[in-house]
Amino acid sequence: MIRVVAxxxxxxxxxxxxxxxxxxxxxxxxxxxxxxxxxxFDSLEGFAGQTLVLGGxxxxxxxxxxxxxxxxxxxxxxxxxxxxxxxILSTPATSCVIRKRKAFGGIILxxxxxxxxxxxxxxxxxxxxAGGPAPEHITDAIFARxxxxxxxxxxxxxxxxxxxxxxxGLGEMVVEVFDPVADYAELMRTLVDFDAIxxxxxxxxxxxxxxxHAVTGPYAHAILEGMLGAAxxxxxxxxxxxxxxxxxxxPNLVYAKDLYDLLMSDAxxxxxxxxxxxxxxxxxxxxxxxxxxxxxxxxxxxxxHLAPGYSGxxxxxxxxxxxxxxxxRVAEKLGITCYETPTGWKFFGNLLDAGLxxxxxxxxxxxxxxxxxxxxxxxxxxxxxxxxxxxxxxxxDIVRGHWVTYGRNYYxxxxxxEVDAAAADGLMNALRExxxxxxxxxxxxxxxxxxxxxxxxxxxxxxxxxxxxxxxxFTDGSRIVYRLSGTGTxxxxxxxxxxxFEPDAGRHAQETQAALADLVALSRSLPDIPGRTGRTEPxxxx
Numbered sequence: 001m002i003r004v005v006a007x008x009x010x011x012x013x014x015x016x017x018x019x020x021x022x023x024x025x026x027x028x029x030x031x032x033x034x035x036x037x038x039x040x041f042d043s044l045e046g047f048a049g050q051t052l053v054l055g056g057x058x059x060x061x062x063x064x065x066x067x068x069x070x071x072x073x074x075x076x077x078x079x080x081x082x083x084x085x086x087x088i089l090s091t092p093a094t095s096c097v098i099r100k101r102k103a104f105g106g107i108i109l110x111x112x113x114x115x116x117x118x119x120x121x122x123x124x125x126x127x128x129x130a131g132g133p134a135p136e137h138i139t140d141a142i143f144a145r146x147x148x149x150x151x152x153x154x155x156x157x158x159x160x161x162x163x164x165x166x167x168x169g170l171g172e173m174v175v176e177v178f179d180p181v182a183d184y185a186e187l188m189r190t191l192v193d194f195d196a197i198x199x200x201x202x203x204x205x206x207x208x209x210x211x212x213h214a215v216t217g218p219y220a221h222a223i224l225e226g227m228l229g230a231a232x233x234x235x236x237x238x239x240x241x242x243x244x245x246x247x248x249x250x251p252n253l254v255y256a257k258d259l260y261d262l263l264m265s266d267a268x269x270x271x272x273x274x275x276x277x278x279x280x281x282x283x284x285x286x287x288x289x290x291x292x293x294x295x296x297x298x299x300x301x302x303x304x305h306l307a308p309g310y311s312g313x314x315x316x317x318x319x320x321x322x323x324x325x326x327x328x329r330v331a332e333k334l335g336i337t338c339y340e341t342p343t344g345w346k347f348f349g350n351l352l353d354a355g356l357x358x359x360x361x362x363x364x365x366x367x368x369x370x371x372x373x374x375x376x377x378x379x380x381x382x383x384x385x386x387x388x389x390x391x392x393x394x395x396x397d398i399v400r401g402h403w404v405t406y407g408r409n410y411y412x413x414x415x416x417x418e419v420d421a422a423a424a425d426g427l428m429n430a431l432r433e434x435x436x437x438x439x440x441x442x443x444x445x446x447x448x449x450x451x452x453x454x455x456x457x458x459x460x461x462x463x464x465x466x467x468x469x470x471x472x473x474f475t476d477g478s479r480i481v482y483r484l485s486g487t488g489t490x491x492x493x494x495x496x497x498x499x500x501f502e503p504d505a506g507r508h509a510q511e512t513q514a515a516l517a518d519l520v521a522l523s524r525s526l527p528d529i530p531g532r533t534g535r536t537e538p539x540x541x542x
Contacts, residue, residue: 001156002075002171007031013039013146015139017344019125021111024061027122031152033068038152039145040107040126041076043138047104049079053097053127055089055180056109057215057278058240059116062087065109065124067159074173075153078104081173084180086163088240090215090279092368092376093184095131099372100183105129110215110278113250113365117243132349132373136465181222191309191371192382194228196389201229205388206269209381210259210283211238213245216275219378228385249276251283251365251377252542253290263287271384271395275377280345281365282377284384286395292542294324294411297361299402300383302330304359306390307383309371314358318348321454321469322481322497323363324411333406342456342468343483349373350460363413363497400508407503410515414538415485416494416529424484424492427532431470431482438472444522447475472526477501480523494533496523513541 010029013020013036020036027033041047052073056062066087073081082097083089089097091108098106105128111121126134126142134142155171167176188194201207207230211217217238224230237245248255251274263272263285272285284291291299301317304310317331318339331338339357341347345366351357352370361367366375367383384395391398438451454468469483478500485493498519502508513520523529530536 002153003156004151004153005031005034006151007035007149009147009149010035014143015125015134017346018112018133019108019123021114021121021123024118024120024122027061027065033065033124034072034152034154035146035149036124036142037069037072037107039142039149041072042145042149043141044105048077050104051080051082051101052078053082053089053094053101053103053106055084055094056087057090058086058088058242059110059122059244059277060118060120060242061122062109062242063162065122066162068154069107069109070160070170070175071155071157072153074155074157074171078173080176082176082178083162085165085177088215088218089180090184090219092280092372092374092379093180093219094127095372095374096184096187098127098129099131100187103129108278112278113248113276113281115244115248116277117246120243127373130349130353130373133344133346135346135349136463181219184219185223185227187371188223188379188382189227191379192307192386193389197382197385198229200385200389201231205271206231207234207271207273208259208262208269209235210251210256210272210274211235212249212251212256212274212276213237213239213241213247214249214275214277214279215240216279216378219279220275223378223382244277251276251281252540254540254542256283259283260285260290263290271388273381273384275381276365279377280375282367282380283365284380284395286399289394289396289399291395291399292324292363292411293361293365293367294326294363294409295399295402296380296384297323297359297367298326298330298406299398300367300380300387301327301359302402302406303387303391304383307386310358310369315355316351316357318351318357318360320344320347320362321456321471322413322483322495323361324409324499325501326406326409327361329406339459340456342454342465345373345375347456347458347465350458354460356459363411403508404505407501408508410500410502410510410512412498412512412516412520413542414496414498414520414523415540415542416496416533416535417539418491419494419533419535421492423533424494427494427527427529428470428482428484430532431527435470443526444518446478446518446522449473449475478519480519480526482527494529496529496538498523
């Protein structure tokens with residue numbers, strides 16, 4: 001029996017760059033999940049009898065939300081929902097399954113790299129039939145619907161067993177519980193050289209992959225230790241936990257410090273890698289050599305032809321605006337275009353669908369290609385393994401050789417988290433008001449060449465996205481970027497990006513923060529971060 005339930009709107013159900021994210025207790029409010037899911041369904045057309053893909057990263061409240069979505073999908077008229085066993089399905093695997101099965105779309109239950117647990121974060125994101133995050137016209141429609149919703153529809157039925165593979169009926173709909181790893185692993189086999197990587201491990205190559213108690217554990221165990229023959233124990237923290245075992249599942253140098261320390265020690269394996277809560281981000285560290293996400297994007301693009309899936313070359317590269325210009329230099333040498341987009345993987349979708357780009361990446365540890373429409377952490381790790389197997393060089397040698405060829409982009413990001421939202425908005429507005437007067441001014445010996453508020457004109461559909469971050473460029477080629485992140489759930493996160501290009505190989509051995517010290521100091525004084533936010537130091541430096 002389908003029950004129609006009267007409801008009233010909740011404030012603030014606006015999807016950000018990666019769906020709706022709030023604290024778990026917010027989602028646990030009566031009708032909160034139901035309102036948002038109904039708003040998704042009300043904003044879509046033509047899905048009667050179609051397939052919906054469903055899964056999440058296993059975080060706290062994942063199982064309860066899955067049952068709600070299943071019963072509402074049955075009430076809405078979907079013909080089938082394919083759900084990962086145990087409710088587990090990484091974000092890139094969701095995209096893979098949507099595309100392989102030609103599903104109508106998918107719902108991902110995750111807050112990505114944000115902390116989990118009863119007081120942690122939760123999220124709901126809708127992905128379209130191409131496999132990528134819903135574009136803005138759909139998320140805008142969903143948000144508009146959340147503000148007017150007066151009822152939702154849900155099937156009255158017992159909960160579905162999502163821990164047993166197979167099919168069961170739910171009203172007139174079929175629920176298929178499937179292996180969340182199989183389709184993804186099959187796709188990876190077509191992209192990278194499994195035989196070469198297997199031989200690499202057989203010849204003594206060592207690795208540690210930290211799954212951070214998050215969703216990529218089952219994938220890494222199956223692919224790295226199972227299919228590729230990495231030694232047992234290569235994958236650590238490989239069992240997904242609802243609270244990520246009390247840790248923060250963000251693969252950066254703060255939350256993956258143990259991995260970094262290991263790779264900088266005498267006991268270091270050849271490669272260290274990690275992925276985040278929902279499996280779409282990655283961390284790459286060689287023995288004694290951290291690889292920044294911006295550099296990793298450029299190096300994967302420069303070496304992509306070594307992997308079977310990209311042996312014919314790549315059509316183009318796309319990077320988010322705050323990501324360093326390292327990829328631009330690779331694109332220039334390859335004779336292809338490097339597209340600069342706003343932050344948010346959905347902006348890469350049109351470029352990938354149109355065949356304009358093949359490799360995409362963001363400085364926030366997201367890298368991917370046209371094999372899916374999400375960033376893909378484990379894919380990036382497998383690409384690095386393929387490159388290492390083909391070149392028979394260390395990570396450090398590959399990185400340093402790349403810098404000699406292309407120059408080095410010294411780059412860092414300083415995050416000021418949970419800043420008072422009004423103070424953060426005031427800082428950004430004050431910067432925007434100064435844009436016209438900044439060119440020509442000299443700060444600490446650095447002359448401003450130009451300053452703007454980044455706008456993106458999509459070359460495929462002509463859409464325009466504005467206010468994507470304030471950029472200040474200097475005459476020596478350096479730049480500082482300021483933007484507010486859309487991935488947090490409390491206050492505002494002010495991200496400050498600092499970059500300087502160094503073509504001289506003799507100056508490539510500097511420590512990053514030291515090489516950027518003058519720009520770092522200027523990045524704080526220029527908008528008066530201490531005075532406006534009360535913060536004198538960032539919470540996270542990457």
